[in-house]
Amino acid sequence: MTVGLSEADIARLVHAFRHGGSAALDLSFGATRLRLGAVRAETSVEPVTAPMVGVFCAEVAPGNTVQPDSILGRIRSVRAETPVRAGRAGVITALAAADGDFVEYNARLAEIRIGAG
Amino acid sequence: MKRVFVANRGEIALRIIRACEAAGLETVLGVSEADRASLPARQATRAVCIGPAPSAESYLNVDAVVSAALGTGCDALHPGYGFLAENADLADFCAQQGFTFIGPRAQTIRELGDKISARRLAQAAGVPVVPGRDRLDSHADALAAIDEIGLPILLKATAGGGGRGMQVVRDRDRVASAFDTARAEARAAFGDGTLYAERFVARARHVEVQVLGDCHGKVIHLGERDCTLQRRHQKIVEEGPATHVPAGVVARMRQAAVDLAASVGYQGAGTVEFIFDQDTGAFHFLEVNTRIQVEHPVTEMLTGVDLVGQQLRIAAGEPLDLNQDDIVLTGHAIECRINAEAVSRGFWPTPGEIVTWQPPEGPGIRVDSHCHPGYVVPPFYDSMLAKLIVHGTDRSDALRRMTEALAAFRQTGIDTTLDFLRALIERPEVLANDVSTRWVETVLEQPDFAARLGGIRG
Numbered sequence: 001m002t003v004g005l006s007e008a009d010i011a012r013l014v015h016a017f018r019h020g021g022s023a024a025l026d027l028s029f030g031a032t033r034l035r036l037g038a039v040r041a042e043t044s045v046e047p048v049t050a051p052m053v054g055v056f057c058a059e060v061a062p063g064n065t066v067q068p069d070s071i072l073g074r075i076r077s078v079r080a081e082t083p084v085r086a087g088r089a090g091v092i093t094a095l096a097a098a099d100g101d102f103v104e105y106n107a108r109l110a111e112i113r114i115g116a117g
Numbered sequence: 118m119k120r121v122f123v124a125n126r127g128e129i130a131l132r133i134i135r136a137c138e139a140a141g142l143e144t145v146l147g148v149s150e151a152d153r154a155s156l157p158a159r160q161a162t163r164a165v166c167i168g169p170a171p172s173a174e175s176y177l178n179v180d181a182v183v184s185a186a187l188g189t190g191c192d193a194l195h196p197g198y199g200f201l202a203e204n205a206d207l208a209d210f211c212a213q214q215g216f217t218f219i220g221p222r223a224q225t226i227r228e229l230g231d232k233i234s235a236r237r238l239a240q241a242a243g244v245p246v247v248p249g250r251d252r253l254d255s256h257a258d259a260l261a262a263i264d265e266i267g268l269p270i271l272l273k274a275t276a277g278g279g280g281r282g283m284q285v286v287r288d289r290d291r292v293a294s295a296f297d298t299a300r301a302e303a304r305a306a307f308g309d310g311t312l313y314a315e316r317f318v319a320r321a322r323h324v325e326v327q328v329l330g331d332c333h334g335k336v337i338h339l340g341e342r343d344c345t346l347q348r349r350h351q352k353i354v355e356e357g358p359a360t361h362v363p364a365g366v367v368a369r370m371r372q373a374a375v376d377l378a379a380s381v382g383y384q385g386a387g388t389v390e391f392i393f394d395q396d397t398g399a400f401h402f403l404e405v406n407t408r409i410q411v412e413h414p415v416t417e418m419l420t421g422v423d424l425v426g427q428q429l430r431i432a433a434g435e436p437l438d439l440n441q442d443d444i445v446l447t448g449h450a451i452e453c454r455i456n457a458e459a460v461s462r463g464f465w466p467t468p469g470e471i472v473t474w475q476p477p478e479g480p481g482i483r484v485d486s487h488c489h490p491g492y493v494v495p496p497f498y499d500s501m502l503a504k505l506i507v508h509g510t511d512r513s514d515a516l517r518r519m520t521e522a523l524a525a526f527r528q529t530g531i532d533t534t535l536d537f538l539r540a541l542i543e544r545p546e547v548l549a550n551d552v553s554t555r556w557v558e559t560v561l562e563q564p565d566f567a568a569r570l571g572g573i574r575g
Contacts, residue, residue, distance in 0.1 A: 052168075052181065052184075053165065053166070053167045053168065053181050053184055053185045053188065054184045054188065055184075055188065077180045077181065077183075077184035078180055078183050078184045078187065078210070078214065079179075079180040079183075079184075080180055102188035102189065104165045104166040104167070104185075105150070105166045105167055105168045105169070105175075105181070106150065106166055106169075107166075
């Protein structure tokens with residue numbers, strides 16, 4: 001039988017790494033090599049921007065989980081309502097525009113933390 | 118009127134913003150993503166992005182423009198020229214939303230924008246229109262057109278433009294073959310072989326009259342501009358007054374422009390364009406431009422009237438504070454359009470970064486431009502960089518000043534039409550004013566002219 005880390009050992013190490021504040025861990029133990037790296041928090045947050053100039057009508061709130069085709073809200077222009085789609089899966093961390101705000105084209109409306117669903 | 122939405126870009130956006138500043142009005146400029154950092158965006162009270170760089174999604178998007186104007190609390194909209202300037206739907210839409218469109222009423226834009234209805238209105242107002250026959254279905258119709266109009270005639274495609282489906286007939290015997298060729302070309306190009314005929318003017322001058330009308334029924338003219346120097350129907354050099362058209366003809370043109378504008382209750386600034394036939398001495402109505410025009414500074418230099426300022430006053434419902442007697446054309450003014458184009462490559466657009474930008478300065482010189490050192494000319498829009506306007510005591514004095522001003526204009530970084538204009542303005546035909554609307558195209562083919570510019574293709 002090969003000497004290595006058990007699944008329980010790995011789970012404990014991952015837990016310790018997550019809460020220990022280290023940026024990277026590279027550990028070899030017998031036949032097992034474990035490499036862990038911290039994902040930088042800011043790179044996993046992506047903005048969703050306005051597809052049209054007009055009034056933003058929010059339909060989600062921070063904390064909501066979204067899929068790529070989820071609708072975060074709508075931009076109401078004089079002649080149309082343009083849906084704002086999430087474009088990626090994740091969790092809404094913040095709304096950059098309030099419901100009812102006038103927003104420019106490409107203005108930041110919300111932030112989504114990727115893969116955190 | 119407190120806050121004006123400026124629905125344009127480039128030099129005219131800057132011109133409108135400055136006129137609003139002078140009138141104590143705030144401005145909001147709608148910009149595309151490509152123009153966020155432009156000089157007019159910095160000059161306006163506020164700039165808002167209305168869409169991506171391509172104009173169909175920004176400057177031409179009526180919904181985006183009106184939504185941005187409403188969202189920023191504007192109570193008026195100035196469309197400038199080009200883009201949505203002659204869009205009657207925008208004028209209607211502004212009225213529905215309860216704010217002021219700075220231009221004529223939607224109905225005026227609509228009825229003068231349609232060629233057939235404009236021609237009918239001109240005739241009804243007693244303005245001479247080009248002799249013609251509306252619908253030619255056969256060789257017999259074409260011969261009847263010659264009998265009515267007199268030779269030479271021009272056969273044109275009703276659906277057409279750009280010279281296709283167009284044939285000049287100078288001789289009765291050639292009418293059948295010209296008719297067949299024009300109809301075949303029209304069918305191939307536009308899917309519609311319908312032809313009409315009008316008198317062919319071989320040596321035409323383009324003369325246009327500036328008018329102003331207020332919402333109390335008063336209409337005046339501000340003299341005329343001669344825009345005969347064109348290339349493929351694009352104006353290159355404009356001047357005023359029209360010294361090479363007999364005074365009696367100019368007086369009739371001015372009156373015709375006022376009569377036509379008054380007949381439709383014209384409100385705002387407009388231009389009535391005419392063709393002057395140098396061989397017969399006759400003139401006829403061409404079209405009405407229901408907007409401020411590129412070449413409006415020529416009239417401003419001649420009359421001292423701020424035309425954009427007048428547009429703002431008229432839109433606010435104020436009566437014209439000018440009478441016809443107040444309008445005096447002093448001296449002579451000339452404008453050259455400086456474009457980002459490579460003349461040697463068939464006037465191909467040359468977007469890119471301007472490194473040096475030193476326009477001439479001095480008495481009698483005006484430069485309307487949004488350019489500056491380090492400005493990157495985007496590839497998405499019209500290629501005009503600047504308008505250089507000079508004023509002199511008479512035409513030869515103005516030409517001399519233009520020659521000096523063009524010589525002093527320093528620009529490096531991209532190819533422009535500056536050298537072309539320098540060569541053009543010194544031509545003996547220009548000095549003698551012996552030109553027609555097709556002359557620039559012929560001079561471009563002359564080897565000595567092309568050689569001066571290092572060769573011309575296209």
